[in-house]
Amino acid sequence: MITRVRHVTLACVLSAAVLTGCGTDREPSAARPAPSAPVPSRPPTLAPGPAALTPVFRNGPRTRGKVVALTFDADMTAGQGPRAAAGERFDNPELIATLRALEVPSTVFMTGRWAEEYPVQARSIGRDPLFEVANHSYSHYAFTEDCYGLPTVSADRMRSDVERAYAAFRKAGVRDPMPYFRFPGGCHDRKALKALAPAGVTAVQWDVVGGDAFATDADAVARQVLQGVRPGSVVVLHCTRSAAPATERAVRRVVPELRERGYRFVKVSELIGTADGRP
Structure with a gap:
């Protein structure tokens, strides 16, 4: 989706962690403790909405403890291959x-085109129990008209676009991608919800916008997240260096501050699992 600690110890941990980031095919360390509740063999989903439309999830319950889900959209459109080839x-x-260094369970909403461009990274993320991979479409084309200037995908191709993304994940080696879908730009309408119903996915939106898209001020991004988070929140951020260059620095501030407030980080699957099947 694109829309408009301690210092010494953390620096040491992060500098070491960068060497084993998602740009390598090294498997995650087996010594890391389980970051959150185990994901069941059949991931939780929401019941279909009225008229059997795709259900839409925005946040978890507000009354079941201080938990928050950080989500990161790994965006790349079907037409951006030449830009990647040129170095973007x-x-x-x-x-x-x-x-990984901060041990933050997270959900990465990945486009199929991103997985094709960075298969080693997609595989590394998808096989790390700290993360779960969810679907952000194959092409990052919009599922409605007039969605932040994105090209659009026709209704008769919406389901196949989502299924093509899952195929790209499997080819890259992602294990068990989740049955969750995030609309590019967050844009959807009844027609899109109807078109995706046969795919059996739960559409995942958010209630906190990080504001990191095209931002260069990490402190401003961190403040926006910290001001918006409530128990059960879903925060939308990005994992695209060229379009969201301040995100990593913002996360370094957000994570310890929320932990000091008593928050626990969870994946989207855990939040959905506490929603009792209701959007």
């Missing part, structure tokens, strides 16, 4: 390394 970076290994 749509990945962010430093961000993934920081999440």
Whole structure:
């Protein structure tokens, strides 16, 4: 989705972690403790909405403790291959390394095109129990008209676009991608929800916008997140270095401050699992 600690100890941990970021095929360390509750063999999903439409999840319950889900959109459109070939970076290994160093369970909403461009990183993220990979479409084309200037995908191709992304994940070696889908730009309508119903996914939105897209002020991004988080929040951020260059620095501030407030970081699957099947 694109829309408009201690210092010495943390620096040492992060500098070491960057060496094992998502830009390598090294498997995650077996010594890391389990970051959150185990994901069941069949991931939790929401019941279909009225008229059997795709259900939409925005946040977890507000009354079940201080938990928050950080989500990161790994965006790349179907037409951005030449820009990547010319050197533009749509990945962010430093961000993934920081999440690993800080042991922050997270959900990465990945486009199929991103997984094709960075298969080693997609595989590394998808096989690390700290993370879960969810679907952000194959092409990052919009599922409605007039969505932040994105190209659009027709209704008869919406389901196949989502399924093509899952195929790209499997080819890259991602294990068990989740049955969660995030609309590019967050843009959706009844037609899109109907088109995706046969895919059996739960659409995942958010209630906190990080504001990191095209931002260069990490402190401003961190403040926006910290001001918006409530128990059960879903925060949307990005894992695209060229379009969200301040995200990793913002995360370094957000994570310890929220932990000091008593928050525990969880994956989206854990929040959905506490929603009792209701959007």
